[in-house]
Amino acid sequence: MTAPLLSATALTRTYAVGEERVVGVRDAALSLERGELAVLAGPSGSGKTTLLNLLGLLDRPDSGRLELLGEDVSTLDDRGRARLRREKLGFVFQSHQLVPVLSAEENVALALWIRGLPEAECRVRARAALAAVGLAGMEGRRPDAMSGGQRQRVAVARAIVGEPALVLADEPTASLDSETAARLLDLFDALHAEKGIAFLFSSHDPRIVERVPRRVRLVDGRIASDERTGGGAT
Amino acid sequence: MTLRWWRLAARNLLRHRRRTFLTGSIVVVGYVAATMTAGFVAQTFGGLKDITIRGQGGHLRVVSAEAVGKTDEEAAGLLLDDAEELTRSVATSPDVRQAMPRLSFFGLVAHGDRSVGYMGTGTVPALEKSATLAAEAVAEGTFLSDPEADEVMLGGGLARSLGVTVGGLVTVMTTTPDGGLNAVDAEVVAVLRWPIKELDDRVLFLPYAPAARLLKAEGRATSIAVTLKEGTDLERAAGALRARLHRTGTPAAVKTWIESAPFYVAVKRLYAAIFLFTGLVLATVVVLAAANTMTMSVFERTREIGTLLAIGMERGQVRRLFLAEGLLMGLAGSVAGAVASLLIRAAVNAARIELPPPPGATSGGALHVELIPLAFGVGFVLMTVTLLVASWWPARRAARLDPVEALSHV
Numbered sequence: 267m268t269a270p271l272l273s274a275t276a277l278t279r280t281y282a283v284g285e286e287r288v289v290g291v292r293d294a295a296l297s298l299e300r301g302e303l304a305v306l307a308g309p310s311g312s313g314k315t316t317l318l319n320l321l322g323l324l325d326r327p328d329s330g331r332l333e334l335l336g337e338d339v340s341t342l343d344d345r346g347r348a349r350l351r352r353e354k355l356g357f358v359f360q361s362h363q364l365v366p367v368l369s370a371e372e373n374v375a376l377a378l379w380i381r382g383l384p385e386a387e388c389r390v391r392a393r394a395a396l397a398a399v400g401l402a403g404m405e406g407r408r409p410d411a412m413s414g415g416q417r418q419r420v421a422v423a424r425a426i427v428g429e430p431a432l433v434l435a436d437e438p439t440a441s442l443d444s445e446t447a448a449r450l451l452d453l454f455d456a457l458h459a460e461k462g463i464a465f466l467f468s469s470h471d472p473r474i475v476e477r478v479p480r481r482v483r484l485v486d487g488r489i490a491s492d493e494r495t496g497g498g499a500t
Numbered sequence: 501m502t503l504r505w506w507r508l509a510a511r512n513l514l515r516h517r518r519r520t521f522l523t524g525s526i527v528v529v530g531y532v533a534a535t536m537t538a539g540f541v542a543q544t545f546g547g548l549k550d551i552t553i554r555g556q557g558g559h560l561r562v563v564s565a566e567a568v569g570k571t572d573e574e575a576a577g578l579l580l581d582d583a584e585e586l587t588r589s590v591a592t593s594p595d596v597r598q599a600m601p602r603l604s605f606f607g608l609v610a611h612g613d614r615s616v617g618y619m620g621t622g623t624v625p626a627l628e629k630s631a632t633l634a635a636e637a638v639a640e641g642t643f644l645s646d647p648e649a650d651e652v653m654l655g656g657g658l659a660r661s662l663g664v665t666v667g668g669l670v671t672v673m674t675t676t677p678d679g680g681l682n683a684v685d686a687e688v689v690a691v692l693r694w695p696i697k698e699l700d701d702r703v704l705f706l707p708y709a710p711a712a713r714l715l716k717a718e719g720r721a722t723s724i725a726v727t728l729k730e731g732t733d734l735e736r737a738a739g740a741l742r743a744r745l746h747r748t749g750t751p752a753a754v755k756t757w758i759e760s761a762p763f764y765v766a767v768k769r770l771y772a773a774i775f776l777f778t779g780l781v782l783a784t785v786v787v788l789a790a791a792n793t794m795t796m797s798v799f800e801r802t803r804e805i806g807t808l809l810a811i812g813m814e815r816g817q818v819r820r821l822f823l824a825e826g827l828l829m830g831l832a833g834s835v836a837g838a839v840a841s842l843l844i845r846a847a848v849n850a851a852r853i854e855l856p857p858p859p860g861a862t863s864g865g866a867l868h869v870e871l872i873p874l875a876f877g878v879g880f881v882l883m884t885v886t887l888l889v890a891s892w893w894p895a896r897r898a899a900r901l902d903p904v905e906a907l908s909h910v
Binding site (some may be wrong): 280301319322324325344345349350351353355356357359361363365366367368374380381385424425465479 | 502504505508511513514676727803806807808809810811812813814815817902903906
């Protein structure tokens with residue numbers, strides 16, 4: 267039997283605020299299959315981003331267990347977690363978070379540079395990733411010469427160029443207008459359908475929540491519901 | 501680190517061109533200051549060394565074996581026998597350009613009703629003229645020419661104290677080695693402007709023959725002053741001469757010019773201390789300025805660093821990226837500093853700026869900054885290392901950022 271893509275058991279994360287401890291996530295249990303499309307939904311402060319950070323190996327839980335592709339990552343050191351992030355995961359952030367001094371192609375290739383891949387391979391794969399997100403011909407542009415939607419597409423290209431098993435996207439449409447957001451969601455759909463990449467979103471944007479077949483709702487740091495609609499892809 | 505990371509580091513430096521330019525300017529100023537100071541100090545040392553060597557009559561002095569460990573004043577009465585033969589023997593050494601016997605003596609010189617203490621040298625005029633400071637120091641009159649004549653050259657300060665000018669007669673008095681008093685009347689043929697004031701007030705030259713008669717030391721000498729050929733290694737030549745004297749059983753010792761120049765050694769130490777202190781101040785300023793720039797850069801790029809860490813960049817890679825930025829700034833600043841230093845040096849030397857006399861000297865000279873390739877090399881390494889040091893803490897801070905906190909940084 268194949269291990270799930272992601273398996274979290276009783277993840278808890280608290281933060282110190284002054285002398286008090288505030289709960290970010292409490293006893294979260296979640297399993298994600300390969301190629302699945304899901305969203306962590308809930309109002310602001312419900313713990314979506316905290317859980318996404320834990321599942322994306324950006325943060326460590328106070329307690330609980332997390333497995334990625336069957337590997338227990340709870341005990342990994344910083345280097346081990348960085349290795350998994352660059353080889354198995356992709357990230358899209360609310361703001362595009364591109365490096366302003368690099369061109370679109372270089373920004374995408376950056377995800378491969380840090381793996382130490384040869385320059386020629388990085389370039390070919392970066393161009394292919396840009397083409398996959400509809401930005402062929404814009405390889406040489408710097409972020410400041412692109413629209414918000416284009417920048418976010420470059421960020422998506424950066425997330426998928428390494429052929430990750432899972433892309434985690436934190437509020438990816440939050441800074442986009444409706445039309446641009448819709449096109450970005452179409453892109454996620456297409457990438458999911460064509461490449462079989464699993465996507466896990468964190469969002470309270472109904473445009474995402476309504477389109478994604480699996481909705482994990484959080485309230486006050488707890489998973490309140492985990493619903494699936496039968497439609498498969500969005 | 502591969503070329504693409506260096507390229508990224510270079511572009512990062514150009515994000516805030518003005519700030520990078522200002523910090524780079526501090527590196528340039530530090531580099532220029534270090535190389536120019538080194539050039540000026542080298543010129544000063546060179547000039548002082550030249551004056552010291554030629555003031556002593558040469559690079560080496562053969563003296564009585566008993567003079568070892570004694571000051572020149574203490575050893576003045578310790579004479580070498582058969583100076584003529586010894587001089588001839590020394591002069592045939594392969595490293596030696598010329599050798600000449602010299603007599604050192606002290607006493608009073610009188611003119612009219614005035615008498616002043618002097619520090620005298622009995623020398624061979626033709627050889628003295630070709631190898632020592634005296635020829636260049638003639639301010640009035642002409643250099644000694646007749647090796648037998650009762651003629652004298654006086655330092656400017658001494659001549660003024662006596663109230664005598666060229667053509668005047670003075671009486672040179674001294675104590676002979678056997679304790680008797682002796683005197684010779686001599687005509688002043690030249691007044692010198694000796695570069696060191698204390699000596700200008702005391703210095704007196706007589707030809708060897710009348711000096712030997714005055715001291716009743718015919719055929720003897722206080723020292724044999726030896727001028728070496730250009731480029732000869734001082735210690736090697738001194739060793740060879742010592743071995744030669746040892747082989748021939750001559751009861752004499754060899755002193756290098758530096759052994760008889762405590763003033764030179766002291767000045768060199770003083771300059772070295774000043775240079776070190778100045779260097780430390782400069783390095784501190786450069787470190788603070790560069791560290792400030794790098795820290796600001798880390799602060800401004802916190803979210804970007806968080807992104808890099810999130811997509812799997814290792815902390816070591818982040819640290820190396822920031823260190824590379826510091827290194828590049830150091831290298832670029834050093835290259836610009838080297839160019840600026842060469843241009844400024846050329847301009848300063850062309851301007852022929854007259855310097856006031858240094859303490860204890862009677863005349864200054866034109867400011868001349870020497871080109872010291874070693875200083876350029878050391879400056880390059882120092883500035884680069886300094887920038888690396890300055891970048892180390894900000895780079896460490898960047899590498900240790902928590903990705904979650906960094907990503908939420910506003």
